[in-house]
Amino acid sequence: MPQNTSPHVAVIGLGAMGLPMATHLAGAFPVTGFDIAQARRDLLVAAGGGQAGTPAEAAAAADVALLAVRDHEQASAALFGEGGVTSTLRPGGVVILTSTIGPDAARELHARLQATGHVLVDAPISGGPVRAGQGDLLIVVGAEDAALQQVRPVLDRLASTLTVVGPRPGDGQALKTINQLLAGVHIAAAAEAVALARGLGLDPAVVVGTLAQGAAGSFMLGDRGPRMLQAYTDEPAEVKSRIDIFVKDMGIVTGVGREAHVPLPLAAAAQQLYLIAEANGLGAQDDSTVVTxxxxxxRP
Amino acid sequence: MPQNTSPHVAVIGLGAMGLPMATHLAGAFPVTGFDIAQARRDLLVAAGGGQAGTPAEAAAAADVALLAVRDHEQASAALFGEGGVTSTLRPGGVVILTSTIGPDAARELHARLQATGHVLVDAPISGGPVRAGQGDLLIVVGAEDAALQQVRPVLDRLASTLTVVGPRPGDGQALKTINQLLAGVHIAAAAEAVALARGLGLDPAVVVGTLAQGAAGSFMLGDRGPRMLQAYTDEPAEVKSRIDIFVKDMGIVTGVGREAHVPLPLAAAAQQLYLIAEANGLGAQDDSTVVTxxxxxxRP
Structure with a gap:
């Protein structure tokens, strides 16, 4: 299709990231959203978008279907299951995959979409819900240039930084996987620092404040460190990103490492830490609560 | 003693950090240095300092003895062994401990120095050799205010940032231990990111450049990441900080965690990684080479 400066976008999945993306897109393009939960669809309608009862219905009039679902299984079902996107999306229509599902899973979806006459743009996102609603995301893309150009207006509406990693679907997922490795390890390291400060009788706020700017600093120490301290107050941190997201993502990280035969001992330790947190009932809590x-x- | 604005300083240990500190101090104070290696003493003399054949000889005319040795064992020997500092340092003279040896070891030295009529200021340093020679170190102090004031001119000459953590010797070591936990884990995480990028066929320079500024960023990713890439060129990174320093420091980190009953799974994984690197002959190499x-x- 020719580059369409006002494409009709179907957004599949109106969760923590999908809803703010759909709402922000609706300020520039016709948008139809689908989510299993009617309450989420109502929120999009209140924000000026349209809603549909199935992915197929959402995609029927669309040029582009943007997937913002949790994982590979949900993506497969939304595209190829009963009432799925590919049953109605017009030939040559583009699917934008914003979820983090890993490179192999993205390539598998790409192959199946080629068979149905559609195109995949692998475009996992980072930045959290607030930035999603402001068009301030980091998006890392794996796609042929021709495919990317077709959806460039949509991605430009969502991204403040768009990096094209390579021409193959899966390349964006590969970089996002490395991003999650570092993010997940750095959050866990910040948790160890706060826990050790408490164990040694130091004021963890002083420790975080002193170390965040120096050679021990990380984005996550500066961002999650202060929220970790809230876990010890009567006002625990607002849930911005859930622990079970890192259970999923560190599973992808270590799986990708295993497939590539790259040892990742720290990522594996961090994965276990998130699993321990989830096993202790913290899966739906903010990831900063892993410190607890x-x-x-x-303490006993 | 009253605050002495031009104290005579004995510097014990003229290694990677001790020599540049002694040289920079010699621009402001009388300095006498000791090192086992004559060649290191000669370098200090060439830079305007004095030299001595034993720690005792160095400390004989000194108000302050600054220890820049490798570990607890060397510190004990330099203070209390044959020809040690305490055999000559005047009553009430202050020992500044700049080495990273852990809080319990610092408290042990403090108790022994009290028995010999001397004072310990726990003042571990961060910043590397270049900054050590420019008075641009981060120093974290554990000391009573009266003791600190006696050596404040010396520490101010060396530090661009001086943080008083608490009044007890060992408090500075405690914060430095947490600093090393984060630094050691972040270097290892950067190594995993570079290794995974290579394993997935991505350009690691693009990966480091893209991720260093975002939510996955850390000081170490920005600093050691590019030096890790040099490991795959004909010009490996200059040795700025050795792998065996992190073998020592992650040993302190995990030991302190064990004593305090704080689980540190990532620090433990990083410790093993540095031990693996050392076991493979890399102990004297730059810590960025842990990526290899x-x-x-x-690769096979």
Whole structure:
């Protein structure tokens, strides 16, 4: 299709990232959203978008279907299951995959979409819900240039930084996987630092404040460190990104490492830490609360 | 003693950090240095300092003895062994401990120095050799205010940032231990990111450049990441900080965690990674070369 400066976009999945993306897109393009939860669809309608009862219905009039679902299984079902996107999306229509599902899974979807006459643009996102609603995301793309150009207006509406990693679907996922490796390890390292500060009788706020700017600093220490301290107050941190997201993503990281035969001992340790947190009932809590499995609020 | 604005300083240990500190101090104070290696003493003399054949001889005319040795064992020997500092340092003279040896070891030295009529200021340093020679170090102090004031001119000459953590010797070591936990984990995480990028066929320079500024960023990714890439060229990175320093420091980190009953799974994984690197003959190499045990230059 020729580059369409006002494409009709179907957004599949109106969760923590999907809803703010759909809402922000609706300020520039016709948008139809689908989510299993009617309440999420109502929120999009209130924000000026349209809604549909199935992915197929959402995609029927669309040029582009943007997937913002949780994982590979949900993506497969939304595209190829009963009432799936590919049953109605017009020939040559483009699917934008914003979810983090890993490179192999993205390539598998790409191959199946080629068979149905559609195109995949692998475009995993980073930045969180607030930035998603402001068009301020980091998007890393794996796609042929021709495919990318078709959806460039949509991605430009969502991204403040768009990096094209390579021409193959899966290349964006590969870089996002490395991003999640570092993010997940750095959050866990910040948790160890806060836990050790508490264990040694130091003021963890002073420790985080002193170390965040120096050679020990990381984005996550500066961002999650102060939220970890909230876990020891009566006002625990607002849930911005859930622990079970890192259970999923560190699973992708270590799986990708295993397939590529690259040892990742720290990522594996961080994965276990998120699993421990989830096993202790914290899956739906903010990822900063992982600190409490290392240093509970009340220590024995 | 009253605050002395031009104290005579004995510097014990003229290694990678001790020599540039002694040289920079010699621009402001009388300095006498000791090192086992005559060649290191000669370098200090060439830079305007004095030299001595034993720690005792160096400390004989000194108000302050600054220790820049490798570990607890060397510190004990330099202070209390044959020809040690305490045999000559005047009553009430202050020992500044700049080495990273852990809080318990610092408290042990403090107790022994109290028995010999001397004072310990726990003041571990960060910043590397170049900054050591420019008075641009980060120094974290554990000391009573009265003791600190006695050596404040010396520390101010060396530090661009001086943080007083608490009044007890060992408090500075505690914060430095947490600093090393984060630094050691972040270097290892950067190594995993570079290794995974190579394993997935991505350009690691693009990966480091893209991720260093975002949510996956850390000081170490920005600093050591590019030096890790040099490991795959004909010009490996200059040795700025050796791998065996992190073998020592991650040993302190995990030991302190064990004593405090704080689980540190990532620090433990990083410790093993540095031990693997050392076991493979890399102990004296730059710490950025730890990446090569995850991803050798020539892969099978």
């Amino acid at each position: 499995v290392l240093s509970p609020a009340t | 045990v995850l991803s050798p230059a020539t």
